[in-house]
Amino acid sequence: MKKIRFLRKKINSYLNDTFNYTSKIINRAINFLILLSVLDFSLQTIPDFSRLHPSLEKFEYLVLIIFMVEYVLRVFSSNKPLKFIFSFYGLIDLITILPSVFGLSYDIRSLRILRLLRIFRNYSATKNLRKSFNDVKSELGFFSLAALLLLYVAGTGIYHFEHEAQPEAFTSIFDSLWWAVATLTTVGYGDIYPITAGGKIFATIIVFLGLGLVTVPTALIASSFTSAFHNNKNDKN
Amino acid sequence: MKKIRFLRKKINSYLNDTFNYTSKIINRAINFLILLSVLDFSLQTIPDFSRLHPSLEKFEYLVLIIFMVEYVLRVFSSNKPLKFIFSFYGLIDLITILPSVFGLSYDIRSLRILRLLRIFRNYSATKNLRKSFNDVKSELGFFSLAALLLLYVAGTGIYHFEHEAQPEAFTSIFDSLWWAVATLTTVGYGDIYPITAGGKIFATIIVFLGLGLVTVPTALIASSFTSAFHNNKNDKN
Amino acid sequence: MKKIRFLRKKINSYLNDTFNYTSKIINRAINFLILLSVLDFSLQTIPDFSRLHPSLEKFEYLVLIIFMVEYVLRVFSSNKPLKFIFSFYGLIDLITILPSVFGLSYDIRSLRILRLLRIFRNYSATKNLRKSFNDVKSELGFFSLAALLLLYVAGTGIYHFEHEAQPEAFTSIFDSLWWAVATLTTVGYGDIYPITAGGKIFATIIVFLGLGLVTVPTALIASSFTSAFHNNKNDKN
């Protein structure tokens, strides 16, 4: 019993102790494997590489076994196994490994990249960013609401102007909302755009209003984040 | 008479008192109904859902009756009914409900979403934003004027360069202005763009000038808003 | 002689004195005429309105005569007529009026909108903006140079990747530069884009580098302008 407790402690330090040199190497190796596994999955979607598929799939099985062993070790070594299993990172591990074992939900494997989120825990920026979001939470809510309202007004407005002229492009208000999204974010694919004079004038007004609505909140987060970052730096000096 | 005054006061507190618990629930229910009504209207524009139209229309009549009752109660419970009717929110209520009653102006219903603007009254950000706009009003006027001038110069310039090469795309200066809007906001649908060497060089110069003209004013509002926001926060501490 | 000097002074105050009430009205009327003249010119480019052309042209002659009278009065009333003629605004007046008189250079008329630049003289923002530009002149030079270098590197790079695959789109380095402009400003018309794997990877790297190069200088002007604006405001209080 004592031996198991010792082993558990040992494994835990190998997997989670950020000051342990062996732990660092192990975690880097795992992160590297995650990247390889994601790359492997991506390569399998290229039709021209179909000749490589058998090897890629074999490699995936190998990675899967390693991840399973890692998961079992993480559960075993944890002081509170249930707490780990239902933690954010525990659930991601479970969701991205378990289904592959049974050959189910083929596509969920790509979520495996979310396991890399672990890396962010070591960044002080994560804490700053969270603080910045909390600081401007109310303002962000305000601007998100305003942006949603503007999106809907834009979508409905352009529908009235363009529906008759282009019934196949602006079929319903939902198609018009897609136009509003592509326009107000200035992506502008060009799959859908106004052609009537009224629609163009309406679009002009909306896009100038919209630029502010999109820019102000990001500027707000950026400014809040920057000041959090500078305070942090001054505290250190 | 006294009873009526009491009833009026009661209804008023149910509809407008932000500290009253019942009032909060009623207002949330109304906001939710506005969203449902807007969704209902949007769904009616999808041709594939035509089988659903009768049910959607029935639901709309139901919502309309509720809104009418709400409007009558708001007018009745108001201390100064005429003032409410001609207030900003009173007029929006009237415009978005009344026409539907008579089956007229079918499309005006979608303006109903503007009734959600009421929500913004409770945000302190609304006050900050209004203050920020006032602070930089003169600067915004300056940049809006400059942007309009640049838009016109861009539109006329590209017209001279492209009209002969693409008479169907750059037919008139107004078509060219549409190009200027799509380019200076960096939306770039791709429905209209220069093809001559002169036009491309002109467009290059204009877009680099234009990025500043569009970015500086939004940065100005953002900066003014951020400082208003931080002052507000410091006052509280 | 004395009478003429008095008349000259009188006309000068009517045209240029910003505190004179009559002068304000005259200048607004002239600005309004400039706008009408520009609109008139723009409307003449719409083929569907060809029936209106005779009336539009008549109106233009009327405006032209007024502008000529204004110009003659400005020269006459000026203390140093030659200095006025060769000043910035004097030259704009000359360039946009004189050619029309002789029926030459048809299209130069649209430059008439530049006469509206006079309005900016009354904005304090003009002074702030000029000061901000001076403050960050060296930095702007730095970033402009860096942006030009990146544009050229982007254009030449994409030419190597795409020239063989799309000889008609990426014909020469100048066509590739047009791609670089449209991409780094995120306009993205869609008339020209990479299709090879190498070109897409190269474009990805370039666009992420380029966003910073374009955003940092505009943020710099904005920040400099904002601080100039706030200092100005604090001085007044």
Place this chain on the structure above:
Amino acid sequence: MKKIRFLRKKINSYLNDTFNYTSKIINRAINFLILLSVLDFSLQTIPDFSRLHPSLEKFEYLVLIIFMVEYVLRVFSSNKPLKFIFSFYGLIDLITILPSVFGLSYDIRSLRILRLLRIFRNYSATKNLRKSFNDVKSELGFFSLAALLLLYVAGTGIYHFEHEAQPEAFTSIFDSLWWAVATLTTVGYGDIYPITAGGKIFATIIVFLGLGLVTVPTALIASSFTSAFHNNKNDKN
């Protein structure tokens, strides 16, 4: 021997001494030649100018000889010739001149523009910019990582939604990544975009998340650069 040392010193001052008047002229002439050489190379890629090719090539040989002489003089005049040869600017000189001498690697000539990087050494902004990057290095790493994760999640997500509907556009995850790049940078060429309802909703969520991820880091550099710039300026006063 003494004579050679004197000559070496003389040439060195002519080439590198920023306070020497002759050196300034020589360096400007060289920079001008670099620009001409780059323009020359670009003009050679225009098919319509093929008649000019012989003259353009002759000019290029002339420039090449001057550059070779300059390189030899730089190596000769340097106190530590080997150190110069393997320095950043020394290697660029070598790479962009040597291959042309042997008629090899035709296209590497366009890298010659990188020789203009020398100009940046004299800008104080270079130092500020480097300092700003160092200040926010950790934050930039954080956001770059987050942006890469978002890019991959966006690419994989859209692949699942669109692969079946558009197998020729969203063939593999790598094609989908190209969509993610073009969308999150808001370039939006329009060569590839979602057409299914699910894909459009997913794209909407991703693009709103992505705007922040792209804007915050550039705002961070801009803010850090601006404060470095202002500190610098205050130190001078």
